[in-house]
Amino acid sequence: MNGWILAATVVLAGGGAAVLWGVTSGPMSRRVVAQNLATSVACPALLLLAQGYDRPAYVDLALLMALLGPIGTLVFARLLAVDLAGDRPRAGRESPACRANDGNFASGPAAWGPTWAAAALGAGVVVAVCVATGPGRAMVKLLVTGALLIGGNVIASRALSGGFEGVRGG
Amino acid sequence: MTGRTAPRTTTRTVLLALGELLAWWTALALLWLVFITSVDTLERIVGASAAAAGALLARAGRRAVNWR
Numbered sequence: 001m002n003g004w005i006l007a008a009t010v011v012l013a014g015g016g017a018a019v020l021w022g023v024t025s026g027p028m029s030r031r032v033v034a035q036n037l038a039t040s041v042a043c044p045a046l047l048l049l050a051q052g053y054d055r056p057a058y059v060d061l062a063l064l065m066a067l068l069g070p071i072g073t074l075v076f077a078r079l080l081a082v083d084l085a086g087d088r089p090r091a092g093r094e095s096p097a098c099r100a101n102d103g104n105f106a107s108g109p110a111a112w113g114p115t116w117a118a119a120a121l122g123a124g125v126v127v128a129v130c131v132a133t134g135p136g137r138a139m140v141k142l143l144v145t146g147a148l149l150i151g152g153n154v155i156a157s158r159a160l161s162g163g164f165e166g167v168r169g170g
Numbered sequence: 171m172t173g174r175t176a177p178r179t180t181t182r183t184v185l186l187a188l189g190e191l192l193a194w195w196t197a198l199a200l201l202w203l204v205f206i207t208s209v210d211t212l213e214r215i216v217g218a219s220a221a222a223a224g225a226l227l228a229r230a231g232r233r234a235v236n237w238r
Contacts, residue, residue: 056207063205140204 004052008045011121015041018114029084032076032160033114039069040118040153044125047142051129056138063145070152077159084160115157122149187229194225 019041022034043065050058077084126146133139195218202217203209 060205137204144201144204 002052004048007125008048008052011041011045011048011125015045015121028080029160032073032080032084033157035076036069036073036153036156036160037114037118039065039072040122040149043069043145043149044122047125047129047145051132059138059141059145063141063148066145066149066152070156073156074159077156085162112157112161115153118153119150122146122153190229190232191225194228195221198224198228 015037019034019038022037023031043062046058046062046065050056050062123146126142126149130139130142133142198221199217202213202221206213206217
């Protein structure tokens with residue numbers, strides 16, 4: 001057990017508890033956000049484990065998870081669009097202009113606090129693992145993984161909060 | 171975009187298509203080179219081939235989205 005594995009354990013335990021709590025309680029909009037959190041917690045944990053066990057193959061798993069997790073959430077956002085809109089009393093039926101007035105499109109039910117917390121966790125883990133890896137192709141791979149992780153989760157959260165209602169067939 | 175009249179396969183459209191394919195191919199091939207563990211000849215050949223197929227698919231997907 002080294003520091004990386006310990007950190008991965010903490011991330012998995014804390015994140016897993018938050019995910020379990022989220023998916024088993026509250027309205028549907030909250031549960032969908034919580035299931036999205038599962039991949040955004042597991043991906044940094046896999047990066048930490050890859051470093052802790054010195055197995056670069058785990059980075060591939062993290063990369064796939066960072067790519068496929070938000071895609072799955074987008075499918076949920078599309079399939080549950082009607083239910084999610086019903087869960088959205090404040091922002092759902094108002095015009096996009098009202099949402100724009102909020103400045104940071106934070107009016108939907110998709111909690112932006114957890115979203116940015118997960119993004120910060122991912123960024124911190126990627127930076128730490130990059131520092132440990134050193135410059136090279138492996139570091140570029142880590143940076144791509146981190147970009148996919150953070151960008152994907154922000155897009156998924158925005159979709160869940162109704163941010164893409166204007167997209168035709170989106 | 172240009173499908174309003176009879177499709178004119180001018181030199182410009184061909185060059186634009188080739189340029190887009192080349193851009194996709196470059197990006198995808200670079201990604202491949204970054205993601206693999208060891209770089210050798212076989213990996214380069216497989217990566218270039220996969221990037222070529224991916225470039226065709228990416229352009230088809232981009233056009234499908236833009237034509238909606």
